[in-house]
Amino acid sequence: MTAELLRLIQWLSPAFPVGGFAYSHGLESAMVSGAVRDGAGVREWVGDVLAYGSGRNDAILLARGLAGGDLEDLSDLARAMAASSERLREMMDQGAAFAMATSALTGMDLPARPLPLAVAQAARGLDLPLETVLSVYLQSFAGALVMAAVKFLPLGQTEGQGILQALQPLVLEIAKDAARPDADFASSAFGADMAAMEHEILEVRIFRT
Amino acid sequence: MFDAAPIRMERSRGRAFVGFAGGRLADLRQEGSAKAMLPRVFDGVPEVVFLNTSGGLTSGDRLELALDAGAGARIVATTQTAERAYAAVSGSAEVSVRLQVGAGGHLDWLPQETILFDRADLARRTRVGLVGDASLVMAETLVLGRAAMGESLARLALSDRREVYRDGRAVLVEPFALSDAVLAPRDALLGGARALGFLAKVGAGAEALVEPLRRVLAECDVPGAVSGWDGKCVVRLLAADGWPLRRAMGRLIGMMTGRPLPRVWQG
Numbered sequence A: 001m002t003a004e005l006l007r008l009i010q011w012l013s014p015a016f017p018v019g020g021f022a023y024s025h026g027l028e029s030a031m032v033s034g035a036v037r038d039g040a041g042v043r044e045w046v047g048d049v050l051a052y053g054s055g056r057n058d059a060i061l062l063a064r065g066l067a068g069g070d071l072e073d074l075s076d077l078a079r080a081m082a083a084s085s086e087r088l089r090e091m092m093d094q095g096a097a098f099a100m101a102t103s104a105l106t107g108m109d110l111p112a113r114p115l116p117l118a119v120a121q122a123a124r125g126l127d128l129p130l131e132t133v134l135s136v137y138l139q140s141f142a143g144a145l146v147m148a149a150v151k152f153l154p155l156g157q158t159e160g161q162g163i164l165q166a167l168q169p170l171v172l173e174i175a176k177d178a179a180r181p182d183a184d185f186a187s188s189a190f191g192a193d194m195a196a197m198e199h200e201i202l203e204v205r206i207f208r209t
Numbered sequence B: 001m002f003d004a005a006p007i008r009m010e011r012s013r014g015r016a017f018v019g020f021a022g023g024r025l026a027d028l029r030q031e032g033s034a035k036a037m038l039p040r041v042f043d044g045v046p047e048v049v050f051l052n053t054s055g056g057l058t059s060g061d062r063l064e065l066a067l068d069a070g071a072g073a074r075i076v077a078t079t080q081t082a083e084r085a086y087a088a089v090s091g092s093a094e095v096s097v098r099l100q101v102g103a104g105g106h107l108d109w110l111p112q113e114t115i116l117f118d119r120a121d122l123a124r125r126t127r128v129g130l131v132g133d134a135s136l137v138m139a140e141t142l143v144l145g146r147a148a149m150g151e152s153l154a155r156l157a158l159s160d161r162r163e164v165y166r167d168g169r170a171v172l173v174e175p176f177a178l179s180d181a182v183l184a185p186r187d188a189l190l191g192g193a194r195a196l197g198f199l200a201k202v203g204a205g206a207e208a209l210v211e212p213l214r215r216v217l218a219e220c221d222v223p224g225a226v227s228g229w230d231g232k233c234v235v236r237l238l239a240a241d242g243w244p245l246r247r248a249m250g251r252l253i254g255m256m257t258g259r260p261l262p263r264v265w266q267g
Helices: A002-011 A027-033 A039-052 A054-066 A071-081 A085-106 A115-123 A130-152 A157-166 A168-178 A190-201 B206-218 B242-257
Strands: B013-021 B024-032 B034-037 B047-052 B062-068 B074-079 B083-085 B093-101 B106-110 B114-116 B120-130 B135-144 B156-166 B169-178 B195-202 B224-229 B232-239
Touching (some): A002 A115, A002 A130, A027 A039, A027 A190, A039 A130, A039 A157, A039 A168, A039 A190, A054 A071, A054 A115, A054 A168, A071 A115, A071 B169, A085 A115, A085 A190, A085 B224, A115 A130, A130 A157, A157 A168, A190 B224, A190 B232, B013 B034, B013 B047, B047 B062, B083 B120, B093 B135, B106 B120, B106 B242, B114 B120, B114 B156, B120 B135, B135 B156, B135 B242, B169 B195, B169 B232, B195 B206, B195 B242, B206 B232
Parallel strands (some): B047 B074, B062 B093, B074 B106, B083 B114, B093 B120
Antiparallel strands (some): B013 B024, B034 B047, B156 B169, B195 B232, B224 B232
């Protein structure tokens, strides 16, 4: 199991070639508008997106994919749930890059899919507890947003890592919740969804989303 | 013991179905608290007005509204008044909305706002099936209490799921939900807003509406955002209160449908 855990951590590390550094998931708009301006704001925003928005929904998609759900139907559902044009692009571009890299590394032939389903199809072969896979995925998701904040705000690297550490209990809680067989999707992060849409019309952007 | 507030023990049940064929009424069934009316129209586009005569939704109520717009015609459907979800002490109220649009058809689903009161518990599911090149405009407005009446919400359970399928494949799914925890005034959530609007067009070329809608939105004093992709155009709005949101929704719906609002929306 340790070997398989290493494999998963490799796939979901910031160094894996999916271009994670290029996307802010709408956080850039919130930082430009001043809604998120410091470490406390980043922690709150990322925590809310994880718990009440696309973080938890992605985890449920991943869980259903790992549990043997039809990956075509789940991919349609993931596309249909994308809150905006850029959210779709973020999910599809990263999913395609993830499928390409894992295919090259494993010799499997994995088609492009929305990111949580691309991860599901690659990780189906790993003998790991569901909650472990979801936790690592959610921490990777949170880590990408925190890194975007560290790049944009006056926020140190260590402070950023402190935020990620502080979010770990929440990550574990969401993973446990999303692993329940009857877990269902819920989108309450209306402000974060609007920020993702507003990102399209920012005049100066350093992130693609 | 006789001073206690009355508790309505009976549960309300309502089902209404309206079916069209070739743009003409072909079927109308209604039972219980659900009614469907077809006011006289002057431009040849049939309009359906649904009404829940129970006066609001609470624990155990079940309301089912269904409409088949048929193929090749435009149908407009709305609700007579705002729907109210009252405090629920023993389980949720359930509302099911099922809409079907045949090939070459178009439906404007424009219900009036849903007002949620403190301790409301509402599970609503709106499912739309499109066939072939059918298209849809849908608008949903949620108001959390009535600010003008000094109401505020501390407890709430809402699941308001909107799903659009084309030939059986999911094309737009918004599993909107609200709970006590997300009423906190945080920017990634509702940011303290008390009224929410969601407006979508699903159909070929819907992306072309993005720029005109952004121009209309810029003239409204309500924060909102527009995006278009994959044959869809979506608008989200957050407002301090229901009234400014209703005005903005009216203008945006007008732009999205290219038609005047249903008469029940006016005034």
